[in-house]
Amino acid sequence: MGTKTSIAALIAALLLVLVVGGAYAYDSTQKDEIAEGVTIAGVDVGGLNESEAAAKVHRKLLAPLKHSLKVSFDGENWELSGEQLKIRADIDAAIEEAVEDSQEGGLPGRLVRYVSGGEVEESITPQVEYSVPAVNRFVRKVAEDINREPKNADVEPSGDSLEIVAGEPGRKLRDNQLERDLKAAVLNANAPHTIKAKVHSVAPEVTKQEVAAEYPSYLTLDRSTFTLRLWKHLKLAKTYTVAVGMEGLETPEGLYEIQEKEENPVWHVPLSDWAGSLAGQTIPPGPSNPIKARWMGIYEGAGIHGTEETYSLGSAASHGCVRMAIPDVEELYDQVEVGTPIFIG
Secondary structure, X not given: OHHHHXXXXXXHHHHHHHXXXXXXXXXXXXXXXXXXXXXXXXXXXXXXXXXXXXXXXXXXHHHHHOOOEEEEEOOEEEEEOHHHHOOEEOHHHHHHHHHHHHOOOHHHHHHHHHHHOOOOOEEEOOOEEOOHHHHHXXXXXXXXXXXXXXXXXXXXXOOOOEEEEOOEOEEEEOHHHHHHHHHHHHOOOOOOOEEEOOEEEEOOOOOOOOHHHHOOOEEEEEOOOOEEEEEEOOEEEEEEEOEEEOOOOOOOOEEEEOOEEEEOOOEEOOOOHHHHHHOOOEEOOOOOOOOEEEEEEEEOOEEEEEXXXXXXXXXXXXXXXXXXXXXXXXXXXXXXXXXXXXXXX
């Protein structure tokens, strides 16, 4: 009886050794296998070894995020590539954590899961990162292309008229909004890949209704009709008959402004052939000074002045200046300031 009991005990012990040894042997083959129920960023990695899990997470998590993002506005498009974004995540650390979680409960716990098909309910969320400076640079580039300064209402002059041109609103990219939209789309594979840029409208500082106040006085000269017009707040105030430059010494065409004003001016004779022996001299007010009463300089020696040669008015008779009757030039002198625009057409 004792012998039979000893044999039975021995057999039981041997069986236990075999079972335990088999369990250890089986467990050792599963060391690198992640337990069922473990997910990484929502990707099921249960039953996979480390390399298989890493490949699956890369494929399911990172690959879909490495797409280009586009911004569109008014028919134009800008692209921010996946390479520029440098999207990345520490997948290796997440896999290591998954393997550690799979060892939960030690050998007994693992054996129970092997037999029962139980799971380890663990959800691992690796930190996905991208290049924030790349997004910021991209937004600045889009802003440079989209932003537009408003244009104030202004005046378009001709020799005989002034036309008020309406201003144009500007626009400014809502860059903070675009930055938020891009950052949200970077980490969401299901988000739209094209984002519509939004802008603020920027109103002009001077509207069409306000532009007249910008010009208390304005002069226009029509050389073809020898007519100088004075405009006050863009409304015609007075018309003068004048003389302009003769052929070869034409009064200069274009938009200028009154640069200087002088009463009873000194004549600084230009170094020109037509000045003859007077060239380079300074002639004080008096009979030999042809610049009478008033002087309003506009461009490189050319200006508006009075003349006693009223017979020349209504013709191209001067050496480039605008001649006026003395009463007229005295009147005009008091109506304009330095900086008053004059358009010569």
